[in-house]
Amino acid sequence: MNLLKKGAILLLALLSSGMLWASQPKEQFRGVWVHTIYQNQYATMNKDQMQQYFTNMLDMYKQMGINAFIFQVRPQADAFYLSDIEPVSRFWTGAQGVMPKDKWDPMAFLIEECHKRGMEFHAWMNPYRVTANANERLAQDHLYFKHPNWFLKYGNQIYFDAGLPQCRKHIVNVVKDIVSRYDVDAIHMDDYFYPYPIAGQEYPDMDTFKALGASQGFGPNQRDDWRRNNVNMLIKELKETIHSTKPWVRFGVSPFGIYRNKKNHPQGSETNGLENYGDLYADVQLWSRNGWTDYIVPQLYWEIGHKAADYETLVKWWNNQKGPEQLYIGQSIVRTMNNADKTNAGANQLTRKMDMMNRSKDISGVVWWNGYDLLQNYGGISDSLAMNHHSTIALAPAYTSMFNKHPKGVSGLKAEWKPDGYFLTWKAPKDKNPGNQAVKYAIYAFGEGEKVDLKDASKIVDVTGETQYFLPYEKGDQKYTYVVTTINRYNFESKKGKKKAIKL
DSSP states (O other): OHHHHHHHHHHHHHHHHTOOOOOOOSBOEEEEEEOOTTOGGGGGOOHHHHHHHHHHHHHHHHHTTOOEEEEEEESSSSBSSOOSSSOBOHHHHSSTTOOOSSOOOHHHHHHHHHHHTTOEEEEEEOSSEEESSTTSOOOTTOHHHHOGGGEEEETTEEEEOTTOHHHHHHHHHHHHHHHHHSOOSEEEEOSOSSOOOOTTOOOSOHHHHHHHTGGGTOOTTOHHHHHHHHHHHHHHHHHHHHHHHOTTOEEEEOOBSOSOBTTTOTTSBSOOSOOIIIIIOOOHHHHHHTTOOSEEOOBOOSOTTOSSSOHHHHHHHHHHHOOSSEEOEEEEHHHHHHSBOTTSTTOBSHHHHHHHHHHOTTOOEEEEEOHHHHHTTGGGHHHHIIIIITOSOOBOOOOTTTOOOOOOOOEEEEEEEETTEEEEEEEOOOOSSGGGSOOEEEEEEEETTOOOOTTOGGGEEEEESSSEEEOOOSSSOOEEEEEEEEEOTTOOBOSSOEEEEEEO
């Protein structure tokens, strides 16, 4: 409630002073990656402390204009939530498989808090990694001890053997369990498919290839194609499983930023670095053509002018390759804020990168790496987002490749006094299709004499999952028109909104 009041009071001050920001995209995905791996602070918190930490975090992100929270719930074949399939993560409790004293579910809590704030929750998981260090202690009931032949050791890490169908089935079951039990908006997978190559070391999957490759139609010299097919099958099965469980839940992948180098393929980018296709065995373009992903977030962490992987070159390449899915850009906060814009003396690269992204017709959003840097306002980025690049509220883009229907509008819109203050209240519409039910509401405010224009992003004062909004009542002599629209699970907004004229 305090967050609603703060936002509403700030809006009143801006309306009264005429200080509204320049027009920005009304629909834009503004996500943040919040990782749990190596974040040992959670293990020192009890339930109340962690919940307070999370709510403070989400409040800060909302003030920065973030509308999608991508949280790492499965860092190492473990669970930062309550699971009967995999052990509790050590990054939650300090020891893998050991439940906290206060049994509760952080993912369920975060989903509820995100949705209250009108933010999406994306459950982020790493598919194949089991340990980041082979010396890490696994829970006694970990799958590793039940089926040691399912795993491979490479360098100093342990991985699921991606060539084994039973490993793929396990990962799919984990995702089905999450989608079935939680009101997630998306399943998000990162760039760790086959592991990043270690110089001078061959990945030890030859025995699996010899056992299965030929029966799957691959010749003795096609191990690379076989590996790509293993990842392709996982992606395909995940998409089919998610869609058959809850059709509105999206499946997103954040691949490494280079698909292929042009020197290796004529349709590749003018870059010279590690490849998704040839090094990680991730055929991202194939997934796009087949409709197996609903959004893609290439990790373009490099700076503008990088010799091997120039940011501008890659933004243009990905923009030109977009398929039916949504395309967002993953950006590194540290590299963006630490590198100078050579076209603008004294400036970092944030504004130039954002302008470049906004001018790209097929790019509809950004995801920031990493969320803790945002909380620390690294290089002043949080201030810059709040005051400039995210200064108006954006609705997350509609997933037009998945759905094509707008939700019904609200009813019973009225302003009323309650014990906590003066509120707009309304009733949610009913719809038999769960995907078309209203799950969020956009609230617009127009000053006296202003034309009601729902295309104007600067007039959105809040997006909320609740059916009420705090009104910043002062002297009762300023007239405003508030408009409330509905948003369904696919992010389609109702074509019209309900209006209410109020003096505040």
